[in-house]
Amino acid sequence: MKVYNTNQIKNFTLLGNTGSGKTTLAEAMLFEGKVIERRGEVENKNTVSDYSDIERENGSSVYATVLYAEINDKKLNFIDPSGSDDFINGVAAALSVTDIGVLVINAQNGIEVGTEIHSRYLEKAKKGAVIVVNQLDHEKASFDKVIEDATERLGKNVTIIQYPLNEGTSFDSFIDVLLMKKYCYAGGKLEISEVPADQKDRAEELRAELIEKAAENDEGLMEIFFDKGSLTEDEMRRGITVGLIQRGIIPVVCVSAKKNYGVGRMMEFFTRVFPSPNDVPPPVDTVSGNPVKCDAASPASAFIFKSAIEQHLGEVNYFKVMSGEITEGMDVVNNKTGNKDRISQLFAVAGKNRTKVPKLTAGDIGQTVKLKSARTGQTLAAPGNNVVFAKIDFPEPKFRTAIKAVNESDEEKLNEALQRLYMEDPTICVEYSKELKQTIISGQGEYHLNIVKWHLDNIFKIAAEYITPKIPYRETITRIAQADYRHKKQSGGAGQFGEVHMVIEPYAEGMPDPAMYKINGKEFKISVRDKEEYDMPWGGKLVYYNSIVGGSIDARFMPAILKGIMEKMEEGPLTGSYARDIRVTVYDGKMHPVDSNEISFRLAGRNAFREAFKNAGPKIMEPIYNVEVWVPADRMGDVMSDLQTRRAVVQGMSSEKGFEKITARVPLAEMNRYSTALSSITGGRAMYSMKFAEYAQVPGDIQTKLIEVFAAEEKDE
Ligand SMILES: Nc1nc2c(ncn2[C@@H]2O[C@H](COP(=O)(O)OP(=O)(O)OP(=O)(O)O)[C@@H](O)[C@H]2O)c(=O)[nH]1
Ligand SMILES: [Mg+2]
Incomplete structure (x- = not known):
């Protein structure tokens, strides 16, 4: 394979709902790009992209497969991830190294939840989009419905480049309004001809819309357009490229991936309008904060976006050359770990098909093997080039x-x-x-x-x-309580003696230091001598006051008392969960001139804390998550009633791009298997995300149950 220059490279990701036909389209592209001589089929488990055992077994993609095709003296690098939200990692990784998202839409179904999820990712990544209307050969295919849906969700930038002439089982032709030509694949043979008379008006109208959209993104083109009232084909392409970079146009093309109709023309279109890696805003070096230009003449750097273990090969790493050139035998440094490494061999990959290459230039995507410790998200660079690229923004687990x-x-x-x-x-x-x-x-x-x-x-x-x-429960208290505890052991050997008097109370941010407590009619005057504040490793705080007066406990025993309290906080008295947000004031106690030692005070502190905790209105707290659910309007009611059974507190509802969005706070304990439940309620048409929000007290009845369960478990052990 030849070495491609940066401006001969186009990187994109296939996106879209599961079953929309990404893998089938990839197969057709590999065929058109002469990487393979026969097209496999997903059903026959012989596609290049779905080559792993699990994918063949499932009949759909799991991994984001890296592929390429050569056409028109250009190299298309493309990635075929799964359309299922469960494997969104592949999409996040792919978008970190590609410049355009190709949204494959099943013409029977229009925009589906997967299309929606992927377009959101694309939007967040600020990358341009193209729509490929696929499966136009299907009985129920409706191009107009796809355009209507797409315009509603993605906005007015949706712009038709091609429209079908005979969608449905007899589909074989479309009009290309950029070229003003009819493409016909009757009998599997492509024939390009003039636009038929009965299509002239529609084609002209759509071409005029395309020209306007193409001009809109560039001032120079706008001037030409005002001057001449039109643009040439090349000017249109220039406008589309600029529009793709700025997300100012979403071109729509037509294919049947399965029949390989339109795929060659689609690739030609891609090679001519997609930006090359050096045309888009460069990523930033997180160390210097400066952009790193995708320039072959700069010092080399590469970003690893995928690591995998392949049969017979071991660990492999897929990377994009971000600047300079990566060559076989080159020494590199992993700027994350500082480890030195060597690029032993370089490959251009299309699934499991690998072609050895001597060199990859800035912007190109490839694979290498036998790196010592390289991982997804790390940067490799020529020694002395300290660039580090931002990690991939993977979604939170749910x-x-x-x-x-x-x-x-x-x-x-x-x-x-x-x-x-x-x-x-x-x-x-x-x-x-x-x-x-x-x-x-x-x-x-x-x-x-x-x-x-x-x-x-x-x-x-x-x-x-x-x-x-x-569930990681927490325990805390809700009111002030006081306890004295005397630890005394005087039988046999050295004695032990320690007595601790303490007050404990709920801690809240910004509360003033205590001066006096009144508990059960009794007053305790407090004069704080020392204050220590701890962030507990499991969240929340412990504030520890020493207000011993008259030396009733030596200062040297205070740490032992604290240790005893900490031990008990690690194992709350109600359910054995961590305790949090408590303020402890040790204000009195007793020592024995001979028998007092650290262990005595540790035990006294621990037990006094336990006693006080019991009387302080102890409560169990549970993790609460912020949950966002997007549902089609017709399933809103079902999703809401299901949320209600999960103790959800609904915070808001709003319409967003054809979906109803529910925001709610839901206890983690109630989110068990939510993805499965939501999917069955909505027939897989909803999506959701969740993020930890805070700890909150569990309702009384649930607290009683949890304490019972804990007591029973304790008994068992
Ligand atoms: N009739 C018809 N069927 C198609 C077309 N494209 C894909 N299919 C079929 O649709 C099914 C799904 O195709 P895939 O290529 O696996 O879809 P995908 O988008 O890769 O799906 P995931 O990997 O699950 O995300 C397969 O049975 C394909 O044969 C098409 O243009 N026409
Ligand atoms: Mg697939």
Whole structure:
């Protein structure tokens, strides 16, 4: 393969709902680009893009596959991710290295939830969009409906380049209003001809709209347009390119990916209007804050957007050359870890087809093997070039469960396997929770975690199971309480003696230091001598006051008392959960001239705290999440009533681009398997996100239940 210059390269991502035909379109592009000689089919499990075992088994994509095609002396690098929200990691990674999102829309269904999710990502990434109306050969295909939907959701920039002449089972022709030509694939043979007389008016009208849209994005073109009332084809293309970069135009083209109708023309269009990597605003070096120009003459840098473990190859890394050139045998530094590495071999990849290349230039995408410790999101650069690119913005996990090895002896193997899976997919979060004594695994949905399970079963051969995850409850108090505790041990050996008097109360931000407490009619005068404030590792605070007067407890014992309190905070008295947001004032106590020591005061502090805690109106707190749900209007009622059963507090509702958006606060305990439930209520037409908000007290009846469960568990142990 030849080495392509930056301006011969076009990078894009295929986007769209699952089943819209991205992988089928990719296959047709590889065929048109002469990477393959025969087109495979998803049904026949022989496409280049869905080549992994799990994809072949499922009949749909899981991984974002990196592909390329050569056409018109240009190299198209494109990435084919899954359309399922569960594998959104692939989309996030792909968008970090490509300049355009190609939204593939199934002409039968119009805009679907996956299209919606992907367009939101595209918008957030500030990348241009193209619409490919696919499956026009389907019985129920409706181009007009797609345009109507798309205009409603994506706005007036949706601009027709091609429209079909005979959508439905007989589909084989469309009009291209940029070229003013008819494309006909009757009998599988392409024939290009003049626009037929009965289509002239419509074609002229759409061409005029296209010209106006193309001119709108560029002042120079605008002038020409006002001057001459029109643009040439090349001027139109220039306007489209500028429009794509600024998101000022969303061109629409027509294909049947399955029949390979329109795909060649689509690729030609892409090669002529898509910006090259040096045409778009350059990414920023997070160290210097300066933009890094995609320039082949600059010092080399590359961004790793995908790491994977491939059979027979081991670890492979996919990267984009951000500046300079990456050549075979080159020494590089991983600017994240500081490790030196060497590029042993370089490849241009189309799925599992790999072609060795000697060099990749700024803007190009490729693969290398045998890097020592490179991972997704890291920057490799020529020694001395300290550039670091921003990490990929992966979404927060929203489906959580606990996992354990069926045989305890496999626990370590399981952990290693999960670490490897995390390397390939950073949206799988695995964490052993000391607090819950469970390994918590979270991801984007049930399907996502089922794929993890599939790998454990089939690749790693580890029997593991998902179990109900525990909730990280917290405990706190709601009123002031006082306790004295005397720890005394005088039988046999050295004695122990320590007595502690303390007041505990709920802590709130900004409260003044205590001067006096009145508890059950009794007054306690407080004169603060020392104040210590701790942020607990699990959130919330502990404030510790020493207000001992007259030396009733030596200052040297104060840390031991604090230690005792901390121990008890780690294991709240109600359910054994962490305690938080408590203020403790130690105001009196007693010592013994011989028997007092640290351990005595630690125990006295701990027990006094426990006693006081019990009388301080203890409450269990639970994590609350901010949840956003987008639903089609017709399912709004069902989704709302389901949320109500989950103790949700609805904060607001609004319409957004054809979806109703519900924002609510929902306890984590009620979000178990929400993605599955939402999907079944809406037939997979809704989406949601969730983010930790705060801890809040659980309702009384639930607190009683939780305490009972804890007591029963304690008894069992
Ligand atoms: N009739 C017809 N079927 C198509 C066309 N394009 C794709 N299909 C079929 O639609 C189904 C889904 O196609 P895929 O290419 O796997 O869709 P995808 O967008 O990659 O789906 P995910 O990988 O799940 O996101 C397959 O059965 C394809 O054969 C088309 O143009 N016409
Ligand atoms: Mg696919």
